[in-house]
Amino acid sequence: RNRVAVLNVMIDVVTMKEAVETVKQFILQKKSHLVVTPNPEIIMMANKDEQLARIINNADLVIPDGAGVVWAARYQGDTMPERVAGYDLVQNLLIEAMSEKYKIYLFGGAPGIAEKAKKIAEERYPGVHIVGTRNGFFTKQDEFQIVNNIKASKPDILLVALGVPRQEKWLEEYKEELNIPVSIGVGGTFDVMAG
Numbered sequence: 001r002n003r004v005a006v007l008n009v010m011i012d013v014v015t016m017k018e019a020v021e022t023v024k025q026f027i028l029q030k031k032s033h034l035v036v037t038p039n040p041e042i043i044m045m046a047n048k049d050e051q052l053a054r055i056i057n058n059a060d061l062v063i064p065d066g067a068g069v070v071w072a073a074r075y076q077g078d079t080m081p082e083r084v085a086g087y088d089l090v091q092n093l094l095i096e097a098m099s100e101k102y103k104i105y106l107f108g109g110a111p112g113i114a115e116k117a118k119k120i121a122e123e124r125y126p127g128v129h130i131v132g133t134r135n136g137f138f139t140k141q142d143e144f145q146i147v148n149n150i151k152a153s154k155p156d157i158l159l160v161a162l163g164v165p166r167q168e169k170w171l172e173e174y175k176e177e178l179n180i181p182v183s184i185g186v187g188g189t190f191d192v193m194a195g
C-alpha cells in the first residue's frame with residue numbers, strides 16, 4: 001500500500017472501500033492488526049509524542065481521518081483520494097459484520113456508553129454480533145481481567161475508545177497478548193453512536 005507523509009506520520013493512500021476491504025483481509029489472516037485513524041489534531045500530537053508517532057507508523061492501516069489530512073497531502077502534491085473517517089469506517093464494518101458474521105467487542109467510553117452503542121448497533125445493523133462491552137474507566141489492576149474478558153469473547157474486531165493517545169498505547173501494550181485479528185482506536189465513536 002502507498003503511504004504519504006503528513007508531518008512525521010505516514011498515512012495510507014486509501015478510499016473507504018479499500019479500507020473496508022483491507023480490514024476484511026486482516027480478519028482472514030488471523031494475526032493481530034492495528035488500525036489507526038489520525039485526524040489533524042492527532043497528527044499534531046504525534047509531532048510531539050514520539051511513541052504515538054512510532055505506533056502510527058507501525059500500524060497496519062492508517063486512514064486519513066479528516067478533510068485537513070486530505071488537504072495537507074494534496075497541498076504537498078501527494079495523491080489522497082478521499083477522507084476516510086474512523087466513525088464511518090466503523091459503521092461500514094458493522095454493515096459487513098451483518099453478512100460476514102464478524103464478532104465485535106466495544107471497549108471504552110464512560111460507564112453505560114458502550115452498552116448503549118451496542119444497543120444502537122443492534123437496532124441499526126440487525127443480526128450484528130457484539131460479543132462484549134467494557135467501559136474505559138479502570139485502574140492498572142483491572143487490566144488483567146479486562147484483557148482476559150476480551151480474549152474469552154474471541155472478537156474478530158476490537159474497537160477501543162479511550163481517547164488518543166491512550167487507546168493506541170493500550171493496544172500497543174496488549175496487541176500480542178490479545179491476538180485479535182483487528183483492533184481499531186475509535187476515539188469518540190461510541191459517544192456519537194450513543195447520541
Ligand code: UDP
Pocket residue numbers: 108109110135136137161162163164165186187188189190191
Ligand atoms: N475515555 C475512556 N477512558 C478514559 C478517558 C476517556 O474511556 O480514561 C473515553 C471517553 O469517554 C470518550 C473517548 O474515550 O468516549 C474519547 O473520546 P474523544 O472524542 O475525546 O476522542 P479523541 O478526540 O481522542 O479521538
